[in-house]
Structures are given as C-alpha cells and as structure tokens.
Amino acid sequence: MRKSSNVSTETRNIHLGYYAVLREQRGLSEERLATAAATPRALYEELRARHGFRLGVPQLRVVVNDEFGSWDTPLQEGDHVVFIPPVAGG
Amino acid sequence: MFRISGSPINPEALKTQLAAAGAGACVTFEGWVRDHNEGKRVRRLEYEAFVSMAEKEGACIVAGAREKFGLDHALCIHRVGTLEIGQIAVWVGASAPHRDEAFAACRYIIDEVKHRVPIWKKEHYIDGDSGWVHCEHCAQPGRHHAAETTPGESTAAPRIKAAP
Structure with a gap:
C-alpha cells in the first residue's frame, strides 16, 4: 500500500459489489473496505493481488454509484464500486 | 421496457403489450437454453444480473430502438436464476407500422x-464441470480456481482452449 502513491495516504470507505466469476472468486457478494487506493484501477489491482482474481483491468468495466465510470476517476468516501466481468446475456 | 425476471417468461402475455392500432407488424424473438455449447454438453444454465444496472442499460437499449426504428412498442425480458434445457432465457418483441423495422429492431435489441x-451466464456441463461464459477463456492461464474444481478432479490443466 505504501508504495502506491505519494499523493495521499488517507483511506476511504468503499462499498464493493461482486457478481458472477468475481463473486465466486471473492466468496462474497458485497463488502465494505477501507482502502488507500485513489482510483478504481488501483482498487482493482489491490483486490486482485489480495484475492487472486484472474481477470485483468482490460477485460472489465467499472460501475461507480450506478454509472459506468472511468478507471482513473478519483474515488470518494462512500462510493459504491462494482467491477463488471465480460457479460454474456442472451 | 426492459425487465429482469426471476420467474418463467410467458410470451403470450408479453405479446399483448405490443398491440397498437397503427402496427402492421410484430416480430418476437425467444432465446432458448440449448443442450450444448462450443463442443460441450450442457445440463443447465445459471443467469445472474446486476439488476439495477441491467434494467437501466436495457431500458436505454429498448428506448433507443423505439426511436431508431420508429416502433410502436418494444419490450425485452431477461431471466435470471437456474434454467433448464428448452426454457426461455430472453424474450424480445417489437411492433411497428411495417415489417422491416420490426425485424431490424428485434435483431438490434x-x-x-x-x-x-x-x-x-454460467454453464453447467453433463461432465460435472462448469464455467462462466466469456470469463474463463480470457483469464490468465495456469491459475485454475479451486472452487470450480469438484473433489477428485485434476487441477493440473488450465481451462484455456485453443481457438478452433
């Protein structure tokens, strides 16, 4: 965590939702997490390192507070974040 | 309108919602659960949705189709939960003054x-294996996930398949 940024070491409380393959790999549908990750990209890499998620950022989209978001938009306290694996409806 | 449904789809009831005095064509599409995919025999499917986002994104698609094709009505319902072979996974219907627009809109949606x-969509195979469609083949090779392995099964082989 220390290596990731010299901009800020403050932590944010993020609400995470997991679906499909990520839900199974995490073993949870949702959780609250205090993180120093400043962006969705950093947050996903932190989670990936911790839980061994096999999908990488290029295969995912990210939803922040019920809107498709950008990987590099700064996270805010209380954000609700969901990483979207490749979809397969129909 | 777009809706996620946890209960079976009833096409006849949905079709009545497409009626319009100015409609000269009604095209409907049903996506069915089939017993095979990419060379594997499928026992059943399990669908999961991020419901709030799915309904928002789906509504946007259906509204876009109404506008784009000048439809009278359009409707799409997608199932979640466990589905058996032959069940309807998704239903799309579009009504329009003429058939070209109705066909094109149905396909577009x-x-x-x-x-x-x-x-x-998670496929459960006859051989006991299972996998999330579009999520298994693009994952990093060589990191087979233990939870997807039934007891007694080898964990040695990665799930990556060569392209046909």
Whole structure:
C-alpha cells in the first residue's frame, strides 16, 4: 500500500459489489473496505493481488454509484464500486 | 421496457403489450437454453444480473430502438436464476407500422443486450464441470480456481482452449 502513491495516504470507505466469476472468486457478494487506493484501477489491482482474481483491468468495466465510470476517476468516501466481468446475456 | 425476471417468461402475455392500432407488424424473438455449447454438453444454465444496472442499460437499449426504428412498442425480458434445457432465457418483441423495422429492431435489441447489459451466464456441463461464459477463456492461464474444481478432479490443466 505504501508504495502506491505519494499523493495521499488517507483511506476511504468503499462499498464493493461482486457478481458472477468475481463473486465466486471473492466468496462474497458485497463488502465494505477501507482502502488507500485513489482510483478504481488501483482498487482493482489491490483486490486482485489480495484475492487472486484472474481477470485483468482490460477485460472489465467499472460501475461507480450506478454509472459506468472511468478507471482513473478519483474515488470518494462512500462510493459504491462494482467491477463488471465480460457479460454474456442472451 | 426492459425487465429482469426471476420467474418463467410467458410470451403470450408479453405479446399483448405490443398491440397498437397503427402496427402492421410484430416480430418476437425467444432465446432458448440449448443442450450444448462450443463442443460441450450442457445440463443447465445459471443467469445472474446486476439488476439495477441491467434494467437501466436495457431500458436505454429498448428506448433507443423505439426511436431508431420508429416502433410502436418494444419490450425485452431477461431471466435470471437456474434454467433448464428448452426454457426461455430472453424474450424480445417489437411492433411497428411495417415489417422491416420490426425485424431490424428485434435483431438490434437482442444484439445490444448480449453485448452491453450486465448479465452473466454460467454453464453447467453433463461432465460435472462448469464455467462462466466469456470469463474463463480470457483469464490468465495456469491459475485454475479451486472452487470450480469438484473433489477428485485434476487441477493440473488450465481451462484455456485453443481457438478452433
């Protein structure tokens, strides 16, 4: 965590939702997490390192507070974040 | 309108919602659960959705189709939960003054839904294996996930398949 940024070491409380393959790999549908990750990209890499998620950022989209978001938009306290694996409806 | 449904789809009831005095054509599409995919025999499917986002994205697709094709009505319902072979996984219907628009709209809606809406499909195979469609083959090789392995099964082989 220390290596990731010299901009800020403050932590944010993020609400995470997991679906499909990520839900199974995490073993949870949702959780609250205090993180120093400043962006969705950093947050996903932190989670990936911790839980061994096999999908990488290029295969995912990210939803922040019920809107498709950008990987590099700064996270805010209380954000609700969901990483979207490749979809397969129909 | 777009809706996620946890209970079986009833096409006849849905079709009545497409009626319009000015409509000269009604095209409907049903996506069915089939017993095979990519060379594997499928026992059943499990669908999961991020419901709030799926309904928002789906509504956007259906509204876009109404506008784009000048439809009278359009409707799409997608199932979640466990589905058996032969069950309807998704239903699309479009009514329009003429058939060209109704056919094109139906095709557009199902293609966009498959491409954009946060719904996932897990295939359960006859051989006991299972996998999330579009999520297994693009994962990093060599990191087979223990939870997807039934007791007694070898964990040695990665799930990556060569392209046909």
